Amino acid sequence: MAADLLGRSVREAAKxxxxxxxxxxxxxxxxxxxxxxxxxAVEPCLLMASLLCLGIWWLWPRSSALVVVLALLLTSLLGLLRAGWTAENVVESRLDSSLNRARCIIQGQVASIDSQTESITRFLLSVEQAQCLDRGQQSSQPNIDKVRLAWYRPDQAVALGERWSMQVVLKRPHGMANPGLFDYSLWLAQRGVGATGYVASGQKPDKLAEPAGPAGFVSVDLLRGYLAARLTEVLAGHPQTAVIRALALGDRSGLDPQSREQMQLSGTSHLLAVSGLHIGLIGSFVWALFSYCWRLYPRGMLWVPAPIAGAPAGWLAAGAYALLSGFALPAQRSLIMFSVAVLAVILRREVFSRRSFLLAMVLVTLWQPLALLQPGFWLSFGALAVIAWALVGRPPASGWLHYGFAVVRVQTVIWIGLLPLGLYFFQSYSVVSLPANLVAIPVITLLVLPLALLGTLLMVVNELAGGAVLLLAAQLSDLLWSYLQWLVDLGESAKPGLFPRLRVDSLLQLLVTALGALWLAAPRGVPARGLGLLCLLPLVIHTDGEGSAGHVGEFDLVVHDVGQGLALTITTANHVLVYDVGARFSERFDVGRDIVAQSLLRRGRSHIDRLVISHADNDHAGGLSGLLEQLSVGQIITGTPEQLQQVVVSGCSEQDWEWDGVAFHLFNVVNSSGGSDNDRSCLLRVGGAQGVLVPGDISGSAERQLLAERYRGGDGQQLSATVLLVPHHGSRFSSTPGWLDAIDPQIAVVSSGYANRFNHPHVDVVTRYRQRSIRFLDTADVGAVTIHFNDQGVIDWWSARGAKPRYWH
Structure with a gap:
């Protein structure tokens, strides 16, 4: 009886x-x-889909359960086919690798500007024509739609909508691959970028068209460029000009690193990314306004109700704003979600329903399957789900006081409900996010954004009136910025002592903590809501990540993928050593801060016992300041101490020590003080002959000097190692035959940049390693390399790209 009742309940729930x-x-x-x-592959999938359709036709209506199962399989197969079509487009639209570092003449229109300073401008160009010369001087026309370019020391400003002809050096889209960190290759694929590169210095770029006035608009990008230039001119250097441009036009190129950092620390970065909050607000406002006006026309009310009459106007306003903001992926997703709400009203269906929610998810992924991999996708739908869950059964707020309490409750519920997702995607949280958003969201959405859009539109008609409105918006934004800065300062001073570090490292941990957050934010009537706190305990109870050394005698070596540079970490059971910190590419990207520090924090390591900087070149030491901003460091050692005077450092004197049963030996080339900075590199040997040797950037002459001093009488125990970091990124003048024979490694790891201008690692060097049957791993090809050494000297290794190969890599 009970079994029948349970089975019936399950069937009803499934139905x-x-x-x-x-x-x-x-x-x-x-x-x-x-x-x-x-x-x-499309053909096998189509064959399977045909067989499933035949099965559904044959079984209908005799076995409804089997029909549902086959229909679910068919639906999943259709999703696979849709995503496969997008994947094929991503692969086919990329520059062929034979054209890496080819010089090309391209002509196109500026689609977006990522950043613009005196030293560098980064922008996206929609390609109209392209002509390239490959290494054999053969001409070809690559099939690429968009290229992301860097213009170093530009002598001209770039504006949205401008058409340019320029000589560039291109290469296939490629990003650094480090486990759990930002995937640049995926980001490029989501934007439809087929190549990256830089403007060549040999030929001056030629501007083909200037932004025109209102009578000369030929594209949305040109309109955005014109409005951005006028807006900047009207505000005349106001400190909030970049914020107003970001809100009104989706142009965030003017935001300086300090503003971006402040928004990140206050948890308000989402407010300057045009998405559902902004597009929904503008669409809803015009919708409500048009509906109100429609009510003033009684005859029209007899034919069409006011909410339905206002729906198309609201949708057009939302679409216009999405286009004006650049129609990026968040704006596309938000417009689709708003379109579902409009459709529900027109069809007289419930707007805030499960089916509307699910339909929006399907349409968003149908439009762009790669949206599934965006944090914004899950955060947007997660916020809607949390709000709907928390407000179930609650009556609408009445009165300003009740409405204010309702807003605070909803924002608190969103903060709690989205905390696990935010930690999973970004591995950080803002301790002041809740009070910051309680003020920032209404100020931005109800005051600054409407005024910014109104002022931008008025500016075209009457510059004086538009300027006055824009100035008011900028002043309000300035007041908000002061409040956010005060909160950030307060949070930074309180966080070390009052707030624990929270982490979500796995999908299982995410599911458990998300369940706890939803349970805690549940509506009235759900029993024991406070027990949801128990499910949130994994946020503060951490374990080291996969492969972390946890026993005496064991250690992990991680050679990070940092492009043309070097950064590696060695962790024992209780200690951390970092050797080199990579380059500082710009204020927005610092290897020490964004790769090395974040990788250690993900593994629960917040303190570095010893930091070794081989020498002071930017590709080895550029990320030092960024690393010191994120982590505490016990001791800094370098081979060129006179060149790192901004911090307290020690010279690279020969020394030995032991951590957790693992032997460390630090030394340098004898009598190298008068040599090149590369040959003054600190050398590090960990784990003895069964461990790893890290020689920095030493040259062939330094290798021979080391062999003469330390490789006496055929006794190679002073230098031999199972794993060797290839000297000087695989330079042609390093890794000499005698050196390789003396070290006798099983695995060689080289840290190099993809298609770098130095041609590292050199083909002759690679040949030397392979002739000796040494496994050769290049971070440019395999991504970050992790090698685990146990107390028996047996090793296991894996790479970022090898463990998780993806079609966009």
């Missing part, structure tokens, strides 16, 4: 939530493609 199962099947199919190294 009532059938739409949910179909959406899960669709998303599962899309997710499968994102886990594959290549686009899925």
């Amino acid at each position: 009532n939530y059938l739409d949910l199962w179909f959406v899960v099947a669709w998303l599962s199919g899309i997710a499968c493609q994102q886990l594959l190294p290549q686009p899925v």
